[in-house]
Amino acid sequence: MTTPRTEAGRNGREAPAPPGQDFLNMQAHLSEEELAVRDKVRSFVRERIKPNINGWFDKAIFPKEIVPEFADLGLLGMHLTGYGCAGRSAVEYGLACMELEAGDSGLRTFVSVQGSLAMSAIHKFGSEEQKQEWLPRMAKGEAIGCFGLTEPTAGSDPASMKTFARREGSDWVLNGQKRWIGLATIADIAVVWARTDEENNPVRGFLVPTDAEGFSARDITPKLSMRASIQCDVTFDDVRLPESAMLPQARGLGGPFACLNEARYGIIWGAMGAARDCFESARDYALSREQFGKPIGSFQLVQQKLVNMLIEIEKGTLLALHIGRMKDEGTLRPEQISLGKLNNVREAIEIAREARTVFGGNGVTLEYPPMRHMANLESVRTYEGTDEVHTLILGNAITGIQSFR
Structure with missing residues (x-):
């Protein structure tokens, strides 16, 4: 068990942070x-x-x-x-x-x-x-995995997935398609979720080697977002799997949802990292870029932009920390993860857009990071649950009324 550092330890450890960094x-x-x-x-x-x-x-x-x-x-x-x-x-x-x-x-x-x-x-x-x-x-990074849940016609509604695994003797035979599957063309193993004809909990998870006969993947290109990442279309054409390929403890959609919540949790923090990079680059630019004979950071409207960015970053980072502490304590609920993901990604996109304006025309180039972050965050906003999905999760938690169907 660890404890926060003492005041003397904090003050003696490193030089003061630059203005605006870890303001609180x-x-x-x-x-x-x-x-x-x-x-x-x-x-x-x-x-x-x-x-x-x-x-x-x-x-x-x-x-x-x-x-x-x-x-x-x-x-x-x-x-x-x-x-x-x-x-x-x-x-x-x-x-x-x-x-x-x-x-x-x-x-x-x-x-x-x-x-x-x-x-x-x-x-x-x-x-x-x-x-x-x-x-x-x-x-060790010696094997790469991917996670196959989303389909061309089943994004926010995974219960409507069409990928199907049928029994054939002691084997399973897998057919279907998945879309927006990260890393699939470089992966060694795919975690694939498919419907079966089992009663009560028909969705099961399978470990599918990517060199299995009938498995194929191709990169989705061209993309305007996540360009330094890999997302793929995947097809399963009579992929034969032994009984031992099934994940034995996963039954129903609770399995993939538990994994999605792990990924959503990381996004709560990650979005604030992108936002912070946008803010810091805009602040540095505002202090060095001169117009009308002085740095643009001296103008009230630019300072207002920087202040608004800083406030949301500090709030979002503290939210991430609070949610992380609850996760470590074992008290975190799925709808609380939804609150963090919805808020922090939404605010990060607004911060990236506002930061871009500080750069003027220079902001649309790759020389500066806000527009790259902005483009990437549009994907982050969509995957692991859209704004709309997390809004309805929270609405259900608040009212007790399920509004998806």
């Missing part, structure tokens, strides 16, 4: 271990991602060579315990997501798909044999 001194509420995770990932992003992200985004390249580096940092399945995973707390994982997304949403998404979706599904619902076979390799 949130780090006073972080332990030494939590700060060490944050600082390690922040340094990695500064040294490895930020110098290269413009080229990766411009050329629509996911840098696969970075996967072992993520593994060396302990980022892959970092909040899972055992099987070579780092066993970090929810808050530590959230801080890592925030720093990664300050670099780029697409690269944070890799960590999320690998750890919060694919590895989490195996860890929560897999057999011991499945865990031993896949989790240590995935934690």
Whole structure:
């Protein structure tokens, strides 16, 4: 169990933050271990991602060579315990997501798909044999996973999925299509959710090797968002699987929803990382860009923009921390995750748009990050539940009335 640092420790550890960074001194509420995770990932992003992200985004390249580096940092399945995973707390994982997304949403998404979706599904619902076979390799970055839930006609309504697994002797035969599946063209194993003819809970999860006969995936291109990431269309054409491919502990849609909540949690933090990067770049630009004989940061309207951005970042980051503490305590409810995801992504997009205006015309180039973050956040706003879906989840929690159907 860790405790926050003392005042003397806080004051003696590092120089004062730049103006506007951690304005409310949130780090006073972080332990030494939590700060060490944050600082390690922040340094990695500064040294490895930020110098290269413009080229990766411009050329629509996911840098696969970075996967072992993520593994060396302990980022892959970092909040899972055992099987070579780092066993970090929810808050530590959230801080890592925030720093990664300050670099780029697409690269944070890799960590999320690998750890919060694919590895989490195996860890929560897999057999011991499945865990031993896949989790240590995935934690080391030696195997990549993907998570197949969304379909061309089943996005916000996964209960209407058409992918179907039928019994044939002791095997299962899988047919169907999935869409917007992160990492599928570079993955070694796919966690696939499909309908079956079982009674009561017909949706089951399967581990599908991507080299299985009948499995095919192709990148979705061109994209205007998440260009340094991979999203795919996937087709299953009579993919034959043994009984041992089924995730034995997952029955019904509760299985994939539990994994989605893990990913949504990381987004709550990650969105604030993107927002912070937009704010800091706009503040620095406003202090150096001169018009009418003085820095534009001296003008009231520009200061108002910076202040509004800062307020929402501080509020959203404190919200993320509070939700993370509840997650570590085991008291967090799914609708509370929805509140965090809805608020923080929505505010991050507004911050990115406002930050872009500080740059004027220069803001539409890749020389500055707000418009790249803005484009990426449109995907973040959509995946793991749209604004509308999370609004209705919260509406149901408030009124007790289910309004989806």
